[in-house]
Amino acid sequence: MDLLEYQGKQLFSKHGVPVPDGRHATSVDEAVEAAQELGYPVVIKAQVQIGGRGKAGGIKLAKDKAEAREHAEAILGMDIRGLTVHELWVEQASDIAEEYYAAVVFDRGAKKPMAMLSRMGGMDVEAIAEEDPTAMVKLHVDPLLGFQDFHGRRLAFDAGIAPDLIRPVGAMLARLYETFVAEDAMLVEVNPLLVTGSRDVVALDAKVTLDDNALYRHPDSAEFRNVSAENPQERMAKERGLTYVSLDGNIGILGNGAGLVMSTLDVVAQAGGRPANFLDAGGGSKAEAITSAVEVILSNPEVRAVLFNIFGGITRCDEVARGLIEAFAQIEPGVPFVVRLDGTNDVEGRRLLAEANLPNVHTESTMLDAANRVVELAG
Amino acid sequence: MAVLVDRDTRLCVSGITGREGTFHSLNNRNYGTQVVSGVTPGKGGQDVEGIPVFDTFHRAVEETGANTAMIFVPPRFAADSILEAEDAGIELIVAITEGIPAHDELRVYNHLARNPSVRLVGPNCPGILSPGKANVGIIPASFFKEGNVGVVSRSGTLTYQIGNELAQSGFGNSSIVGIGGDPVPGSSFIDIIELFEADPETELIVLSGEIGGDAEERAADHIAEHVSKPVVAYIAGFTAPPGKTMGHAGAIVSGSAGTAQAKAEALEAKGVRVGRNPTQVAEIAIEVLGARV
Incomplete structure (x- = not known):
């Protein structure tokens, strides 16, 4: 089961993964109200399970109420590569200093979870691999041992993360791993993983796939809907x-x-x-x-x-x-x-x-x- | 000869008192398999048509000398049951249960990997049939007879389809091993192909794969380096769209990984012939072994 960004972020919040404050909206009025509550600038994001939302015009920055209304009107009902936008996520705009990539994937070949980190975020994984194959650092974790602090340090140092960010990035990876295990996920991906001007590490996006066979353990997640893909x-x-x-x-x-x-x-x-x-x-x-x-x-x-x-x-x-x-x-x-x-x-x-x-x-x-x-x- | 199950198999069934568990346990016994015991917590002391039921695997092993376990309990209890069977010293565990959470399978796999004397086949598999010797699982035995073709497959009904076409062409089987359609199978194609390679009765190996993961690609490399017997392969799922789970939890093309095309090409690149449909698999088998009947 593939989750929408805002659903993934709900799970992130539950496990202490920092995400920008945001609200879910299904109408223009709801979106404007959410923007007013959050305070400007806000970002209005189309909730569809497909890459390239930004390029398609599905992610817009609004500086005031008029812009929030204008963008919400434009994005709701928009068709993004065959998917109609029925839901919006309105979130506080972030101050972007650097964009990283972080993920925990279910590696079927190795039969272990694999944690991944790269300083080249904001583009898709294939593009990172193409541009610089060494830029993606990968590490398998023994599922019987779990994610240790040293795993986080190794990934962060090997990825060339700045010294002051080694600890927060390692902690972020530990929480993503916790989300991966606790929520029975097959994939937890954050792209971009954001470093703000004040050196905070925040998950700006969330791509989460859950194991359908484990949904009986997660009744709340089983209720998640994705109307546009139905x-x-x-x-x-x-x-x-x-x-x-x-x-x-x-x-x-x-x-x-x-x-x-x-x-x-x-x-x-x-x-x-x-x-x-x-x-x-x-x-x-x-x-x-x-x-x-x-x-x-x-x-x-x-x-x-x-x-x-x-x-x-x-x-x-x-x-x-x-x-x-x-x-x-x-x-x-x-x-x-x-x-x-x-x-x-x-x-x-x-x-x-x-x-x-x-x-x-x-x-x-x-x-x-x-x-x-x-x-x-x-x- | 055969692989994994034969006349020495002493089977203990976890979940024997359930409807499906009872039906298939008795079916296996009717075929000639020694079904020596069953396990259902709380039902120790009862019996299923003369098969004694125990509360724990440990008691079942002590009392009945079981060396093989078949897991028939619902998904939420299955991982625990597999671990209990291993802890009780069972050496072959065949897990039929479909729907076990992938993270449970991951923990079970990594735990079992530390015990070199235990082997898990499945989960989400139809079991193992060694025609004329033993049937452990749900494979409809009447379609198969003794012979020299070893079959290893991720799918149940597809195995019957291919097996039936081979039977109609006069071929029988040394063993048919369903390794299951889940993301973390206890035994891989390579594990079973090694057994067939060492089995004197097996003269031809049929590998039936499908989309998802890279088990077929790994098998292709293994075959090229370590297998002297001819191997014929079949891959299902050429028309499967990316990102969709096609029935089996493990049958999913992720991005550009795990496609049928890539698997067929990997096998052919290593000299393994790949049939385009089940009928063609049988035709290639005939060509390789010479026509029968």
């Missing part, structure tokens, strides 16, 4: 407990097991088609879940044809067939279906489908034939 099908699927990812094609896909569904998307693409979604109906898919999944797939108006690719292990093909028959009894799909049933109880499943004689449902026995058929039907 997709109606994804929301509907989530409410129904289905694993769904929206894609930009026109062929609806349902399969069982994440690997098989990914493979199905690939095979459909190889056959010249464009998948509209990833949907894993899961192991042991029961008829009810199948009906529910069909509704989600068909709620996307782009869908021209649907492919069911089932290899029954725990999932029984007869259950899937019953689910599909049930779905057709409740909704009239209006688009062709291609169904490939193989594995546990496949003969029974195919028999049920043949008997039901559903309109515009085609059965295939192999994954490749099914992919070719659905691409042909989607036109």
